[in-house]
Each structure stands twice: as C-alpha cells, then as structure tokens.
Amino acid sequence: MTNEPKQDEAGDGKSHPDHTHEEINGYCATYIFKAPRVLDNDGVKDFARELMKAIAEAVMRHGATDVGHIKAHLEYGGEGFLYADTLGDVSDIMVRGRDGSPTDTIKLVINTIIVDIEAPQIRDANEEGVDEVCSKLGFTKEILRQDLYDADDHEHLLQAPDYDNL
Amino acid sequence: MKIVQIAGYLGSGKTTLVVALGKEISGAGFKVAILVNEVGEVPVDGKVIQEFGLTVKDIGGGCICCQVAGNLLHTLKALSMGIKPDFIIIEPTGMAVPNAVRDVMKPAAGKLDLTMGPTIVLLDTGRFEKLLSYETLKRLVAVQLKDADVIALSKVDAVPVEQRAKAEAAAREINPAARVLGLSTFTREGIPEIIAAMKDMVIA
Ligand SMILES: Nc1nc2c(ncn2[C@@H]2O[C@H](COP(=O)(O)OP(=O)(O)OP(=O)(O)O)[C@@H](O)[C@H]2O)c(=O)[nH]1
Ligand SMILES: [Mg+2]
Numbered sequence: 443m444t445n446e447p448k449q450d451e452a453g454d455g456k457s458h459p460d461h462t463h464e465e466i467n468g469y470c471a472t473y474i475f476k477a478p479r480v481l482d483n484d485g486v487k488d489f490a491r492e493l494m495k496a497i498a499e500a501v502m503r504h505g506a507t508d509v510g511h512i513k514a515h516l517e518y519g520g521e522g523f524l525y526a527d528t529l530g531d532v533s534d535i536m537v538r539g540r541d542g543s544p545t546d547t548i549k550l551v552i553n554t555i556i557v558d559i560e561a562p563q564i565r566d567a568n569e570e571g572v573d574e575v576c577s578k579l580g581f582t583k584e585i586l587r588q589d590l591y592d593a594d595d596h597e598h599l600l601q602a603p604d605y606d607n608l
Numbered sequence: 609m610k611i612v613q614i615a616g617y618l619g620s621g622k623t624t625l626v627v628a629l630g631k632e633i634s635g636a637g638f639k640v641a642i643l644v645n646e647v648g649e650v651p652v653d654g655k656v657i658q659e660f661g662l663t664v665k666d667i668g669g670g671c672i673c674c675q676v677a678g679n680l681l682h683t684l685k686a687l688s689m690g691i692k693p694d695f696i697i698i699e700p701t702g703m704a705v706p707n708a709v710r711d712v713m714k715p716a717a718g719k720l721d722l723t724m725g726p727t728i729v730l731l732d733t734g735r736f737e738k739l740l741s742y743e744t745l746k747r748l749v750a751v752q753l754k755d756a757d758v759i760a761l762s763k764v765d766a767v768p769v770e771q772r773a774k775a776e777a778a779a780r781e782i783n784p785a786a787r788v789l790g791l792s793t794f795t796r797e798g799i800p801e802i803i804a805a806m807k808d809m810v811i812a
Contacts (some may be wrong), residue, residue, distance in 0.1 A: 465744040466618070466703050470648030507742060511619040511702065515655040526655045529619040529735065540659065551655065553648045555618055555702070558744060591647050593703075603678045605715050608685055 444608050458494040466510055468555040468591035469564040473572075477546040478580035486518050486548060487537045489579060490526035493550075494535045497571035498528050504567040519545035560588035609688060610723040611696050612806045613709060615748050616730030617739060618702030621762040623653045624793045625730065625802075626699050628719040630662040632803060633695055637789075641665065643683060645672040645700045653699065655726055663691070674710035679715055688720045695725075695806065703748065706755035712718040726809040728802060729756035730791065733767045740764045740778065758790035758805050760798060 477485070498509050509530030514525040522542015528535045554568045565588065576583050614629075614661045616623050626642055634640045635799045642664045667682050669677040676696075686691060700709050706727045717724060729752050734753035740746045753759060764772050772790060779788050787805065791798035 465610045468647045470650055474652050480648050507744070508738070513619075515652045523653075523655075523659050525659075526617070529732075551648075551652055553646065553652045555647055557742070587650060589649055603681050603712060603716075605681075605719070608681060608716055608719050 449474065460476045462521045465558050465593065466555060466557065467561040467564055467593050468510075468553070468590070468603045469561055469568050470553045470591070471568065472586040473552075474552045474584045475548045475550060475576070476547070476582045476584075476588060480544045480546050480563040481518075482518075482544050483541045486522070486524060486542070486545075487515065487526075489548070489575070489581070490516055490524050491535050492579065493572060494526050494528040494537075495532055495553075497552075497554060497568050497573045498530050498532075499534075500567040500574075501554070501559065501564060501567075502515065502530070504559050505547050506556045506567075508557040508561045510557050512552070512556075514550055514552040517544035517549040518547065548592060555591075561592040566588060570575045609683075609693055609721055610697060610725045611713060612725040612804070613700065613727040614706060614730070615700050615706040615708055615709070615727060615752055615755070616702065616760075616762070617745070619734065619735075620702065620730035621791070621793060622699045622702070622730055623656060625760075625762075625791070626697055626793045627660050627662065628696045628793050628796075628799060629697060630657070630800060632799065633806070634662070638694040638727035639691060639810065640695045640697060641687055641691065643667060643680070643696060643698045645676070645680070645698070647671075647701055649702075652691050652780060658700055659795060662677065663693070671704055672698075673712065677712040680712055681720075684713065684716065684720050684722065688722075698724075705748075705751055710755075716779050724811045726757035726811060727755055728758045728760055728805065729753055729786075730760050730762040731779055732763055732777055733761045733772050733774060733790075736778060750782050752765065753779055753786070755785055756783055756786045757788045757811055758789065758802065759783060760789055762791045762793075764790040764797060765795050788789045798801070
C-alpha cells in the first residue's frame with residue numbers, strides 16, 4: 443500500500459533501511475542469581491519487579507531520554523518462568539509467567555534497549571541497578587554473558603542477500 | 609507459506625500479540641511458525657514465545673532489515689523445505705523499518721513459495737504522544753506507521769476513549785491508506801479482525 447521507494451538521504455545511491463536506528467542502543471546479559479534463602483513464586487516476582495524498577499531509574503539517571511524497553515526472562519524452580527518488563531514508568535512494570543517450585547537460584551536473561559545513551563553507559567546503568575537490588579535483598583550475581591549493541595555500529599546492508607543460491 | 613509481519617516501536621505489544629495469534633491460529637488447525645528478530649544474541653522474546661509451546665525461530669544479533677537479512681532468508685528456506693507452515697509470523701525489532709524487512713523477502717517469494725500477507729504495525733495508545741514528541745523517535749515511529757497495511761492501536765484497555773481517538777487521528781494522518789483498528793490483546797478486542805486480515809489480505 444505504501445511501498446514508496448526509500449529515500450537516499452545519504453546521497454550515495456544506496457538504500458538505507460536502518461537510517462532510523464541511530465539513537466537506540468542496547469545491552470543484553472545473562473546471569474545466575476543466588477538468593478539468601480529459598481524463595482516462593484512471590485519472592486521471585488518481587489525480585490524481578492525490583493530489578494526492572496532499579497534499572498529503569500538507573501538509565502534515566504545516566505541521561506536516557508526514554509526507556510525503550512527493559513525486558514527479562516527468568517527461569518527458576520524447574521518449570522517456573524517469568525517475563526518481566528517495563529517501558530519506564532513504575533506503574534507499568536509487568537511480571538507474568540508460570541509458577542515454579544521454591545528455589546534460591548534464578549537464571550535471568552535481560553535485554554535493556556534504551557534511547558539516547560551509549561551502549562557502555564547502558565551496561566553501567568543496568569549493572570548499577572542490578573547491584574543495588576542484590577545488595578538490598580542479599581542476592582549474589584554471576585554474569586555468564588554480556589553483549590553491547592551500538593546503533594552506530596550498524597552497517598547498511600554489508601552484503602546484499604544472495605537470492606540466486608537460495 | 610503466508611508471511612505476516614507484526615511490527616511497531618519497542619514495547620508496543622508485539623510479542624504479546626504474536627503469542628495470542630500463534631495460539632489462536634494453531635488452535636484453528638493451521639501450521640504456524642514464528643520468527644523473532646531481537647537486538648540481543650540471547651533472546652528474551654523467543655524464550656517467552658517458546659514457553660507457550662509455539663514453534664519459534666530466533667534471528668538474533670542484529671536487525672533483519674539490514675544486518676542479518678541473509679539469516680532471515682535462510683530461516684525461510686529451512687521452513688519451506690521443512691514444516692512448511694501455513695503462516696509465518698515475523699516480529700522484527702522495535703527499531704526495524706517494516707518495508708525494509710518486506711523488501712528483503714520479496715525477491716525470494718517465488719523461489720520459497722511465499723505469499724506476502726499484511727504488515728500490521730502496533731501503535732501504543734498510551735505512549736504515542738510521548739514518542740512522537742521526541743526528535744529522535746518521531747521519524748522512526750512515523751516510518752513504521754507509513755509502512756503498515758493495518759495499524760493496530762494497541763493497549764486500548766489501558767486508556768480512556770478520548771486517548772484512543774487521538775491515537776486514531778494521529779495514525780490516520782500519518783497513513784491515510786491503512787486500515788486502523790483498536791487492539792487489546794488482554795481483552796481480545798481487535799484479535800478477530802487481525803486474524804481475518806491475516807487470512808484475507810494479500811499484498812502485491
Ligand atoms: N494494557 C495492556 N498492556 C499490554 C497489552 N499487550 C501488551 N501489553 C504490555 O506491554 C508490554 C510490552 O509488551 P511486549 O509484547 O513485550 O512488547 P513488544 O512490542 O514485543 O516489545 P519489544 O519486542 O521489546 O519491542 C508488556 O508489559 C505487556 O504486558 C495489552 O493489550 N494491554
Ligand atoms: Mg517483543
């Protein structure tokens with residue numbers, strides 16, 4: 443319906459499909475958290491909620507104009523999982539999932555996608571928020587993996603897809 | 609294999625809708641595969657969708673409209689040679705430009721037996737004014753809406769009717785040609801219309 447050709451704003455004759463990404467950067471991490479005692483489902487939910495709030499506040503302190511989306515998947519107690527997320531307002535922190543058995547160990551993957559601050563700052567803010575909650579609730583954290591996503595690194599279609607060899 | 613794209617800015621409700629559509633359409637006897645493109649290499653959305661027992665393929669570590677376009681095509685090829693779903697629902701990142709994603713797939717449509725279905729773009733009725741007020745975001749949000757065949761005004765359960773009317777006016781101004789409907793995945797408002805659009809609309 444609205445398939446107008448994209449504008450060649452850079453004037454180099456190439457299409458620039460990602461020209462609108464510029465100011466959105468991200469940090470993604472995988473953790474194992476240990477609680478100071480065995481938690482029930484509500485305990486895990488409270489932890490997730492506190493994390494979302496602390497990280498959202500920390501990125502704003504670091505100068506973000508907007509929380510794009512902070513979202514996490516938590517695995518705990520066998521079949522238990524939670525999806526926790528926030529778009530920045532304390533009132534919209536959402537935590538939902540499936541109950542697990544009581545546990546002191548939580549595996550968590552987080553994607554923190556933020557507007558107008560650089561990826562290393564998002565990482566610092568994210569870890570500040572995580573550490574704050576851990577020390578408040580007596581948790582320990584182990585980071586299994588960290589990745590930074592910087593919109594400036596986005597290359598414009600490095601290689602055209604190879605349709606002939608599909 | 610009919611391709612349906614569920615796009616829209618970060619946090620507009622795409623994954624929540626994709627899970628609901630996946631459950632409903634597979635419950636009606638169709639084979640459905642979900643492709644999720646995420647910023648991070650370790651997915652969150654992919655894990656969440658999988659928890660609901662749906663078939664999901666993650667395309668992580670970059671944007672399918674530019675950086676990892678080749679991965680998208682290879683995933684589509686694998687589906688065409690494997691389970692051949694009736695519907696392939698694609699959730700790009702909240703930063704993706706929907707027509708750029710479509711442009712990657714279109715040249716492969718004949719070879720991979722793809723039918724191009726509608727691009728459904730979500731606009732968060734609670735947040736659209738804030739987003740359109742940011743210099744850095746308004747262009748992205750507008751570009752996404754311009755590429756929509758269907759604009760779903762999302763989370764209408766959470767806003768007063770006047771707010772919904774404002775969102776509708778903003779959406780129609782940006783893209784007068786699109787179908788516009790109210791969506792609440794929580795109350796199911798708009799879901800039957802979206803499923804009808806997925807089945808009926810073919811985009812040349
Ligand atoms: N009130 C309300 N909230 C919703 C609705 N749909 C989704 N949400 C909430 O909106 C938030 C974001 O939803 P997601 O489905 O993760 O959004 P998304 O567009 O997939 O996010 P990204 O993939 O990060 O861009 C979550 O807290 C959802 O629970 C709805 O119909 N009504
Ligand atoms: Mg999502």
